[in-house]
Amino acid sequence: MSDASEAVQRPASETLLEQEYALPPEQRFNPLRWARREPAGALGVVLILIIGIMSGAAPLLNTTDPKSLESFTSDNLVGPSSDYYFGTDRQGRDVWSSVLYGGRISLKIGVVTVLVGTVGGTLLALIAGFVGGPVDFGLSRVADMLFAVPSLLLAMILDVVLVDKLPDLPALPAEELARVLAIAFFFMPGAFRIMRGSVLEQRSGQYVEAATLIGAGQFRIMLRHILPNITGLVIVLTTISLPAAILTEATLSFLLGSDAPSWGAELSGDSRQFFKNAPWLAIFPGAALAITVFGFNMFGDSIRDTLDPRLRGRI
Amino acid sequence: MWNYIIRRLIAIPLMLLVLSLVLFLLIWTLPGDAAFTAALSIADTVNLEKLQERFGLDRPWYVQYGDWLGGIFVGDFGDSLTPPHDSVMGSVKERLPKTLEVGLLTIILSAVISVPVGVISAVRRNKPEDYLLRAGTILGISVPNFWTGTLIIIYAFVWFNWNPIQDWVEFTEDPLKNLAIVIFPAAILAYSGAAYTARIMRSAMLEVLYSDHVRTARAKGLRERVVIFRHVFRSALIPVLTVVGLQLGTILGGAIVAEQIFAIPGMGLFALERIVARDYTAVLMITMIFAAMFMFVTLLVDILYTYVDPRIRY
Numbered sequence: 086m087s088d089a090s091e092a093v094q095r096p097a098s099e100t101l102l103e104q105e106y107a108l109p110p111e112q113r114f115n116p117l118r119w120a121r122r123e124p125a126g127a128l129g130v131v132l133i134l135i136i137g138i139m140s141g142a143a144p145l146l147n148t149t150d151p152k153s154l155e156s157f158t159s160d161n162l163v164g165p166s167s168d169y170y171f172g173t174d175r176q177g178r179d180v181w182s183s184v185l186y187g188g189r190i191s192l193k194i195g196v197v198t199v200l201v202g203t204v205g206g207t208l209l210a211l212i213a214g215f216v217g218g219p220v221d222f223g224l225s226r227v228a229d230m231l232f233a234v235p236s237l238l239l240a241m242i243l244d245v246v247l248v249d250k251l252p253d254l255p256a257l258p259a260e261e262l263a264r265v266l267a268i269a270f271f272f273m274p275g276a277f278r279i280m281r282g283s284v285l286e287q288r289s290g291q292y293v294e295a296a297t298l299i300g301a302g303q304f305r306i307m308l309r310h311i312l313p314n315i316t317g318l319v320i321v322l323t324t325i326s327l328p329a330a331i332l333t334e335a336t337l338s339f340l341l342g343s344d345a346p347s348w349g350a351e352l353s354g355d356s357r358q359f360f361k362n363a364p365w366l367a368i369f370p371g372a373a374l375a376i377t378v379f380g381f382n383m384f385g386d387s388i389r390d391t392l393d394p395r396l397r398g399r400i
Numbered sequence: 401m402w403n404y405i406i407r408r409l410i411a412i413p414l415m416l417l418v419l420s421l422v423l424f425l426l427i428w429t430l431p432g433d434a435a436f437t438a439a440l441s442i443a444d445t446v447n448l449e450k451l452q453e454r455f456g457l458d459r460p461w462y463v464q465y466g467d468w469l470g471g472i473f474v475g476d477f478g479d480s481l482t483p484p485h486d487s488v489m490g491s492v493k494e495r496l497p498k499t500l501e502v503g504l505l506t507i508i509l510s511a512v513i514s515v516p517v518g519v520i521s522a523v524r525r526n527k528p529e530d531y532l533l534r535a536g537t538i539l540g541i542s543v544p545n546f547w548t549g550t551l552i553i554i555y556a557f558v559w560f561n562w563n564p565i566q567d568w569v570e571f572t573e574d575p576l577k578n579l580a581i582v583i584f585p586a587a588i589l590a591y592s593g594a595a596y597t598a599r600i601m602r603s604a605m606l607e608v609l610y611s612d613h614v615r616t617a618r619a620k621g622l623r624e625r626v627v628i629f630r631h632v633f634r635s636a637l638i639p640v641l642t643v644v645g646l647q648l649g650t651i652l653g654g655a656i657v658a659e660q661i662f663a664i665p666g667m668g669l670f671a672l673e674r675i676v677a678r679d680y681t682a683v684l685m686i687t688m689i690f691a692a693m694f695m696f697v698t699l700l701v702d703i704l705y706t707y708v709d710p711r712i713r714y
Contacts, residue, residue, distance in 0.1 A: 226415075226418075227422075229415070230415055230418060230419045230422070230691075232646075232649070232694075233415070233419070233649075233691040233694045233695050233698075234419070234649075234687055234690060234691050234694070235649045235650070235652040235653035235690050235694070236649065236650075236653060237650075237653030237654070237656060237657075238652070238653055238656065238671060238686070238687060238690060239687075241656070241671075241672070241675050242426075242427070242675060242683060242687065243426075245675050245676070245678060246426065246427060328541075328542065332544055335544055335546075336544065336546060336657060339544075339546045339657070340656065340657065340660065340672055341675075341676065349544075349546070352546060352547060352550055357550075360550065360553070360554050361553075361554055361557045361558065364554050364555075364558065367547070367550050367551065367554060368551070371544065371547035371550065371551070374544055374547065375539075375542055375543045375544060375547065378542040378543075378544070379538065379539070379542035379543075382538060382541060382542050383538070
C-alpha cells in the first residue's frame with residue numbers, strides 16, 4: 086500500500102521498477118534474430134531500403150532532375166542503353182531519372198498520408214470512445230456512411246474539390262497537399278473503426294478502473310493509460326496501410342495526372358500513345374511502384390505478426 | 401428476420417439522405433460559386449448569366465439542395481453543368497448496365513479463383529504449392545491494376561498484333577464480342593480482388609483447421625475430404641463473406657481505373673470524366689448511386705450470413 090503511493094509520488098522508484106522489469110539482453114529486440122524468424126519481412130525491409138536510398142540519393146546516381154530544363158534532350162524514345170539505363174521518353178527525358186525522382190514523391194506522399202490518416206483516425210476514435218453518447222454515435226454513423234462510398238471515388242472528388250482551395254506549403258505544393266488530404270480521408274473511416282473498437286476494449290480494462298479510483302481525470306487516463314496501450318495497434322495499422330497509400334497516390338496520379346513526375350503519373354496522359362513502340366516507358370515506373378508496394382506489404386505483414394499475431398485476418 | 405430486413409431497408413434511404421446532404425455541403429460550400437462559374441464559363445462565356453440562372457447557382461445552397469432533392473423523387477437527376485447539359489439520368493441509364501456487367505464478371509471470376517486458392521493454400525500449408533500460391537496472392541495485392549492493364553494492352557499488341565481496346569458491343573447484339581471486351585477489365589480487377597480474398601480465406605481456414613470441432617470430426621473417423629468441406633470450409637466462409645461484401649466498393653473504385661484503360665463507356669469512366677470536368681451535379685449523382693448499391697449489397701451479405709452460419713440470428 087505504502088509502496089504504491091510512494092511510486093506515484095516519487096518518480097525515482099518508477100525508474101527502479103523499470104530496471105527491475107527490464108527484459109534481459111537476450112530477450113530484447115534483435116533485428117538479426119527478427120530477420121531470421123521473419124525472412125519475408127526482412128526481404129521487405131531490404132527492398133524498402135534499396136528504393137528509399139536510391140530515391141534519396143537520386144542526384145548522385147547519374148540522373149538529371151526531370152524538372153530541370155537540361156533533362157530535355159534530342160534523344161527521344163531511345164531504348165534502354167548504357168547512357169539511358171531505362172530509356173528515354175518522347176521529349177528525350179531519361180526514364181531512370183524520372184523513376185528515381187518519382188520515388189521521392191511517391192514515398193513522401195505515402196508516408197505523410199498514412200500518418201495523417203491513422204493519427205487522425207486514432208484521435209477521433211479516442212474522442213468517440215471517451216465522450217461517448219451522441220458524439221460516438223455521430224462519428225460512427227459518419228464512418229459507416231463514408232464506408233458506403235467507394236474510397237477511390239471519394240478521394241478523387243476531394244482531390245479535385247480541394248486543389249482549387251489550398252495554399253502552397255513550403256514542402257508540399259497545393260496539388261500534393263490536396264492529394265495527401267484526399268488519401269488520408271480515404272483511410273480515416275477504417276482507422277477510426279478499428280481504433281474505436283480497441284479504445285472501447287481498453288476502456289473496460291481493470292487498469293482504467295484502478296486509475297479512476299486513485300482519482301486520475303478522464304483526460305489523463307486517455308493520454309497516459311489508454312494511448313500507450315493502443316500504440317502497438319497504431320504502429321501495425323500504419324505499416325499495413327502504407328502500401329495501400331502509395332498505391333492510391335499512384336492511382337490518383339494516374340487518373341487525374343500530376344505536375345510532379347510521380348510513378349502513377351508517368352503511366353498516364355499523352356505518353357500512353359507511345360507505350361506500344363516504347364514499352365520501357367510503362368515497364369520501369371510500374372515495376373518500381375510494384376516493388377515498393379510489395380516490400381511494404383511484406384514488411385507490414387511481418388510487423389503485424391511480430392507485434393500482435395491476433396490481428397491476422399482482421400486488418 | 402423480416403423485422404430486421406425492414407428496419408435496414410428503412411435505414412438505407414435515411415443514410416443516403418444524410419450522405420447527400422454531407423456531399424452537397426462539401427461540394428457546394430468548399431469550392432464556392434467560383435468553381436461552378438468556372439466550370440460553366442469554360443463551357444460557355446456568352447451565356448454565363450443565363451446558365452447560372454438555369455442551374456439556380458444564384459440562390460442559397462439550401463434552396464438548391466431542396467430543388468435537387470425534390471427532383472430525385474420524380475426521377476430527375478438534374479442536368480450536367482458542362483455542355484451539352486444533357487440529363488444525368490439519361491447517361492446513367494446508358495452506362496450503369498456496362499459497369500454492372502464488368503462488376504458481376506469480376507465477382508464471379510474473383511470467387512472462382514480465390515476460394516480454391518485459399519483452400520489449397522491452407523490445407524497444404526508450408527508446402528511448395530502453398531508458397532507458390534502465396535507468392536501469387538502477394539503479387540496480386542502489390543501490383544497496381546492500372547499497370548497490369550497497361551502491360552496487357554502493350555504486349556497484346558507487340559506479341560499478337562492485336563488491340564484489346566475495341567468499340568463497345570452490347571451483349572444482346574453479339575455475346576462473344578461483348579465478352580472479349582469485358583473480360584480484360586474484369587480479369588485485372590478480379591486478380592487483385594481474388595488475391596486479397598484468398599489471403600483472408602487461407603487464414604480463416606487455418607484458424608478453423610485447428611479448432612476442437614474439426615479434431616472431433618477427424619476423431620470420429622470422417623474422411624479428410626468431408627472434414628475439410630463440411631466442417632472447415634463452411635466456418636471459414638464467414639469472414640470471407642464479409643470481405644467479399646466490402647470488396648464491392650473496391651470493385652466500383654477499380655471500375656474507374658479499368659474502364660479508363662480499356663475505354664469501356666461505363667459508370668467508372670463517366671465518374672472520371674465528370675470529376676475532371678468539375679461537373680458536380682453528375683458527380684453527386686454518381687456517388688449516390690454507388691453508395692446505394694453498396695448499402696444494398698451489404699444488407700444482402702448480412703442476410704446471407706444467416707444461411708452460412710445458423711448461429712447468427714437477427
